Amino acid sequence: MREAIFVPHTFYKEMPVEEMKRQALGFYEKMKARRTVRDFSDRPIPREIIENCLLAAGTAPNGANKQPWHFVAVSDPEVKKKIRVEAEKEEHEFYNRRAPEDWLEDLVPFGTDEKKPFLEKAPYLIGIFAQSYKLDEDGEKEKHYYVKESVGIATGMLITALHHAGLATLTHTPNPMGFLNEIMDRPSHEKPFLLLVVGYPEDDVKVPDISKKPLEEIASFI
Numbered sequence: 001m002r003e004a005i006f007v008p009h010t011f012y013k014e015m016p017v018e019e020m021k022r023q024a025l026g027f028y029e030k031m032k033a034r035r036t037v038r039d040f041s042d043r044p045i046p047r048e049i050i051e052n053c054l055l056a057a058g059t060a061p062n063g064a065n066k067q068p069w070h071f072v073a074v075s076d077p078e079v080k081k082k083i084r085v086e087a088e089k090e091e092h093e094f095y096n097r098r099a100p101e102d103w104l105e106d107l108v109p110f111g112t113d114e115k116k117p118f119l120e121k122a123p124y125l126i127g128i129f130a131q132s133y134k135l136d137e138d139g140e141k142e143k144h145y146y147v148k149e150s151v152g153i154a155t156g157m158l159i160t161a162l163h164h165a166g167l168a169t170l171t172h173t174p175n176p177m178g179f180l181n182e183i184m185d186r187p188s189h190e191k192p193f194l195l196l197v198v199g200y201p202e203d204d205v206k207v208p209d210i211s212k213k214p215l216e217e218i219a220s221f222i
Contacts, residue, residue: 038111040168045167050126057069057170068130073124122199132144159196167196
């Protein structure tokens with residue numbers, strides 16, 4: 001059995017309590033301004049920004065440090081078009097056959113339908129895949145743990161990093177998403193977790209008039 005190796009945690013620097021309060025409130029205020037948008041500009045994004053946001057997502061805590069995720073950043077117009085075509089097929093089935101009436105009613109405030117032009121217009125689509133295992137150099141399976149939880153945390157950190165960098169995002173989950181494996185050339189043991197649309201919002205973009213639950217409804221202190 002391998003031996004555990006530990007090193008000093010030199011990155012942590014404690015702040016005065018008042019500075020901690022300021023940082024916590026400032027971060028909340030910044031994240032409170034984050035909104036999902038569906039109207040994206042086609043302005044290009046420097047690849048370096050996407051790379052650093054992906055690196056930030058890769059720092060997420062995860063089961064046994066297996067890092068069971070893979071991100072595919074797509075900017076090629078032809079690939080984005082293929083994704084849109086396949087996604088809209090699934091969305092057509094959802095809106096016309098699969099979705100129950102109460103679900104469709106809950107979507108009314110968001111003005112969504114089966115048409116997803118943002119999949120072509122936004123400069124980047126990021127396919128997020130969850131790896132149930134990986135293959136080592138000898139082709140043997142290496143088990144991953146808490147895969148969905150780990151990938152969910154990494155996805156949240158990616159969205160946060162992109163917002164912090166000044167970009168807008170949209171979480172898109174056409175169901176099923178198996179077409180992403182073929183289009184993005186990913187193996188069958190990687191399951192599509194989410195398709196993240198990334199870019200600048202249109203100058204005149206509008207967002208739904210919604211609010212978030214107050215602290216007393218989302219948290220308890222005991």
